[in-house]
Amino acid sequence: MIRDDALDALPVRAALPALRDALADHGTAVLVAPPGTGKTTLVPPALAGLFGDGPPRRVIVAEPRRIAARAAARRIAWLLGERPGGRVGYTVRGERAVGRDTRVEVVTTGVLLQRLQRDQELTGVDAVVLDECHERHLDADTTAAFLWDVRQTLRPDLRLVAASATTDAQGWSRLLGDAPVVEAPGVSYPVEVVWAPPARPFRPPHGTRVDPALPAHVATVIRVALSERDGDVLCFLPGVGEIARVAGALGDLGGVDVLQVHGRAPAAVQDAVLSPAARRRVVLATSVAESSLTVPGVRVVVDAGLAREPRVDHARGLSALTTVRVSRASARQRAGRAGREAPGVVYRCWTEAEDARLTRFPAPEIKVADLTAFALQAACWGDPDASGLALLDAPPAGAMAAARSVLAAVGAVDPAGRATARGVRLARLGLHPRLGRALLDAGGAEAVAEVVALLGEEPPREYGDDLASAVRAARRGGDAYGARWRTEVRRLRSAAGGAGGPAPGVVVPSAGDALAGLVAALAYPERVARKDGGSHLMASGTRAELPEGSGLRDAPWIAVAVADRPVGRGHARVRLAAAVDEETARLAAGALLTERDEVRWADGDVVARRVEALGAVELAARPLRDADPALVRQALLEGLRREGFGLLRWSAEARVLRQRLAFLRLHRGEPWPDVGEEALHARVDQWLEPELSRARRRADLARIDAGQALARLLPWASGEAGRLDALAPERITVPSGSRVRVDYGDPERPVLAVKLQEMFGLQRSPEVAGVPLLVHLLSPAGRPAAVTADLASFWREGYRGVRAELRGRYPKHPWPEDPASAEPTRHTKARLGR
Template sequence: MIKLPIESVLNALKDVLSGSTSAVLVAQPGAGKTTRVPLALMDEPWLAGRKIVMLEPRRLAARSAAQYMAAALGERVGETVGYRVRLDTKVGPGTRIEVITEGVLTRLLQEDPSLEGVGLVIFDEFHERSLHADLGLALCIQAQQVFREELRLLVMSATLEAEPVAALLGDAPVIRSEGRSYAVETRYLERPVADRMEPAVVQAVMKALESDEGDLLVFLPGAAEIRRVAARLAELLGAGAGAGAGVRIAPLYGQLTQAEQDAALKPCGPGERKVVLATSIAETSLTVEGVRVVVDSGWMRVPRFSPRTGMTRLETVRVSRASADQRRGRAGRLAAGVCYRLWTVQEDRQLAERSTPEVLEADLTALALELAAWGVSDPLELQWLDPPPGAAMSHARELLGQLGALAEGGGITAHGRAMAELGLHPRLAHMLLQAAPLRLGGLASELAAILSSRDFLRSASGAADSDLRLRVEALRGFAATGRQPLPGYTADAGTCRQLLAEARQFRAALAANSAAAHEARDAAGTGSAEEIHAAGLLLAFAYPDRIAAKRPNGRYLLSSGRGAALPDAGSQPISSAVYLVAAELDDQGAESRIYLASPVALEELEQHCSELLERERSISWDRSAGAVRARQRLRLGAIVLQEKPLASLQPDELQAALLQGIAEEGLGILPWTRASRQLQHRASFMHRADPSWPDWSDEALLGSLADWLGPQLYGLRSRDDLQRLNLTDILENRLTWDQRRELDVSVPTHIVVPSGSRIPVDYSDPAAPVLAVRLQELFGLQETPKIARRTVPVTLHLLSPAHRPVQVTKDLASFWQNAYFEVKKDLKGRYPKHHWPDDPLSAIPTNRAKPRS
């Protein structure tokens, strides 16, 4: 066995774990920590016969590590060393080391919180900070503290900041291994990539094949870019001469079958070179034999969850410096190598140091369900490097409540536990459980497999087709014939086989689930073509917030309230659906684009999703109609499924809606007359002088509509009906007999002036009541008229014969003495036919041009 750098610290690691229950191991890429550490610790006495469980962030890395360790022991996988990953398990009764993916650890903890048969849990490549790794570590720490003090925890990484993790583990010891790596020459671009990345990648690969030795490992963001680069390289290398002679192109990403992934890792034969086109799956843990050259596009694809829309989108982002260094190091594992970085030196300086932990950006619905199953409602009850964000957790718990996984108090329900047992995303687990009693378990399993992977069906014409039922037809067609499934479409055969295997596993899990087993004798269903039309109903179980109704403009309204649209809707048959369920869509812009969906019938929603429906009685003021409108609606979230008039109303409901309308419109909607307004203002004058009087200002009346106006509204429902009200009588009836008498005495409606005219008093300004009267009608009056039992002088607006104001005063005596003669000159010139005496106090008052003889 080749001696690896990690071996220099193995004794120190053994000593630490002999006296401590936690440790952090930092070892450079290629040091051998993944394959040597478990073997070195396997026979330590503190294990007491228990097994070692090592977590790997990816299935491919888990299988590869187990195979390598088993080979080092001269055994087959499944004997001393085994693995458990999704769709594939190889362990035996004598297995001492189990390499598992992180979701498997969560299931082990939920089944046995004490991990009784486990002595050591190793978290490998923890720097990737996957959601399951953070959750697994938090649960293991609590299990160690509550159930098993002797349980050992070891966190391993190549680029991790060790101190925060050590502190989280109770100031655990940190061991460092420098590792061994060969010199890697790093080459940058002179200018940034101006267009798509694929041409630049192809150019760099061709250059490396001509000028450098060894196999190539090319990092690309995702499967789509890998397919495009592979197709272009196949064209360029197809001649088989020169640099293209003996070159094998090997894709490597998560959706490939195990055989296809193993082929990418397999060493080349004599005279052969390979170009491995990989996602970030190849950054860590894996050793791709023969690699001497790395071509790094500088991009990676990460999931980003938006609590605002409730949707997750895959976003292509720049790699962090830590990831770039990991990728670069792959070229120096076996010998000196070269790394082509497809960005400039200036761009390199702007890279973030590390990627954002998944717990801060991902959909937390599965995490929230696991915590509820663990018995934790508040994530802060556990210890985290980065606690889950509150907004995303609130959204996750709200969705779980909608799926029936959480009770009103926040605790997990029996249905929620059944969902957690299935180990799928809660949406898909709920769909499977709801499908069982409908005998649609087989269809639900196929949908779950399709939705758990990237879209595998591609139109030969490139036209968009979002109908998810086509994918089910294609998958079933491939299962029956083993050939391309549908005319005009292509699908990768390996992906189809993988999806069918996953569907079988989901069906088996459903059959074994305690909650589903008694629901139906044959939960799988018939597999008939007609059954496919139930896909929309099953999606409604999984995505109740994405049930969509067609709008008049052809676009859709989601039950969550967000808008959505089908791309190229005019060419898609599914666009004729009145209702559909969107399984995959983005959250870009004002409206989401729907990528995968299936139609659903209103009758299906009413029959099978009644818990989502809300019958709403709407009785409210319609401003445009000027009347109360009463409607009965059947709602599904933001979608109004049905609406019709309410046949009968309770008087109190009608009165409340009319009061609401008056409050919205303002008091101006009421039939105010001069008398009713004057009464309001007179009472306001009294209230100003004596607060024990009622406040009848507009603001006070609006705030107390139910008290003074409400009893008068029974039987009324429109603006026209309101015109029948007599506000003077209504307001007067609010006063006692003594108040009315006092009002008549102290706040008269009119004042009789010397001419004999009854002039109304304007009380619209309670601080200064106004008497507007022609000047000639006051001849002979020496003092200003007073109200409030002759304590408050009115404000006189002295008018010309044309009723235009010529003077404002509260002191009539002063006016006669000082200002009258100037006013007289002006008025005599404008109104010569009128009587303008020299002595107004001895003149006869008149409401005519001249006094009568």
């Protein structure tokens, strides 16, 4: 019996004529309907003709989550006075309630993707409604692209509706061939906004970690809301852990039930939340409660302002959920839950100023997530690079390249990127291709399926970080996770039927711990890791750290199944792993096994070895004789770059030559060569050969005459090399007749250090290449008495003071009153006959 009173109360009913017209004229439509208008529960049966106002059709409704699919089917069936399984049914992974008379089937987008891959024409289906498309889940975007392709090429009669409360309506309209946008009137219940930030700002989230102060503050806000407002409270939190902590902080609320709703919650709890209750309730939920679900009795929403989104670190091969600030669109969706049945209020645990800085929409998964499964779906569809798919956002090239690399490694695609027969089978398992590879290559037995099922949905933290122990906990557990896990194990055993036993070379151990390690290593070969100091080094090159107290910390080898990377740290943090032995690591990661000649500069000399390695993990090494001369040369160059050209033999003459050339380069420029470190490295072929090619180790470098090599850089071709001694002489003749060395250590101003008496009579400071020398006038003992670049000025003004100070100390040396006209000498008075 149809519940006409409930149908009449749904505002979306007024939009049905326009929606039908749009589909009749264009075959596609975008339906924008605010929360609570009934788009999920009324539109599908109306399109299916279940109210007797249209021809009978078969309609599929795609929801982003299992909880939403089950709830939508139950609600539609209730409106018709039926139970799911009749004219209205649902199919989610591991659960199906569909009969031969089913006209409206609610499925998850993942289920619909699998169905499209098996039957591209969707035989017998007249219309598909993509619900909550604003959430931009990867499966939903992919499904939409495939459906549009089907409509364009195979089924022009297939009707498509993209439905959402808050979305980029024009973007979806363009994607579906300029589909008409139909807007439904919303429920006009106002929702008051109360800003409820903490006394001090929360520390920014990183990974799945949030500020420990958040649960206590949210619990306080909930208590305030209960005391200030009537009705049930719906609180949005980022994850299961935060829900549990807030529940613990609330304690006993006295006459108020506290319910926890998330993807892992038992079906009975999920159903209870969606049903009217006699007692007042506080519902703690993740973002699963943002869309599709109406929680009756809710008048208050408390929003922690955080959400979990997938992220992938391609450089380290890690993918995981991370905590982010909620978008404005999601915040509106959450607030709307308070106004579905009556005026309500939302308490936002952030400031109004912060609200203005929130992103407009959630990040599309295709931009941030691991694209391996998407790439396999595209390859099986016949479009390996996804260039022909109608997508709101193109997949990032780097992410697609990483995905194709994984697919090639597991044999899912050929060199051209096309799906292989194995790839098609992997796609139909309903698993990530990595896990599908592990399931098939390990033989698909029940014990294997148990480990794969546990990896397919990360177990509760209380199961621990040891994969084998977690499997045992799931077997024992009577919790909701354990129930879903057992259902998934049965599904995987069925899906892997006929696997034909393990892949060649794979020996499946009978011991549970060893089996868990094998499955994890097959799924994540680049994450097999050997103990190296206080951490484990993965084959990918990233270090992995286990928590304090972990039973795996001393394991020589592990296979890391789940890990993340805290912000600001280069090491991965292990969440779930299993012990393996080296043989299993070699088997699972055989594609990464290499033997290479390694010649490098290490510990101050050339080290040449033949290395066997599993990716970045060194397995064995032995000395390498007769190493490739080119590799040796590169190692020597690396040594010179690290330690400098001081590794060569620098005589006094060679050092002076380099200084003289540096002086000429600075003051004369070309063609005089740049002899700085970087310039010498850049021109090493021109000045250090053939000596460098003959060298094999550090000692050989030390025998190379740097001066002889450096002379090759002189401008011989232009003839300028012959002017070196004229422009930058090693010594110059001073007035006394002595030849005194010029110090070119400072190329800006070379120095001439000479005894003061030898410069008598000279009016101008000597020059080299037109640059006046800085004259250090020395006492008879060879100590600096004065420094000047202007001798004439010194004789007039500075000499008198020096004479007064030194003539008594050195009476045997001449100290004339007029040095400018005195005869220069390098001798004492006695030698002069005075």
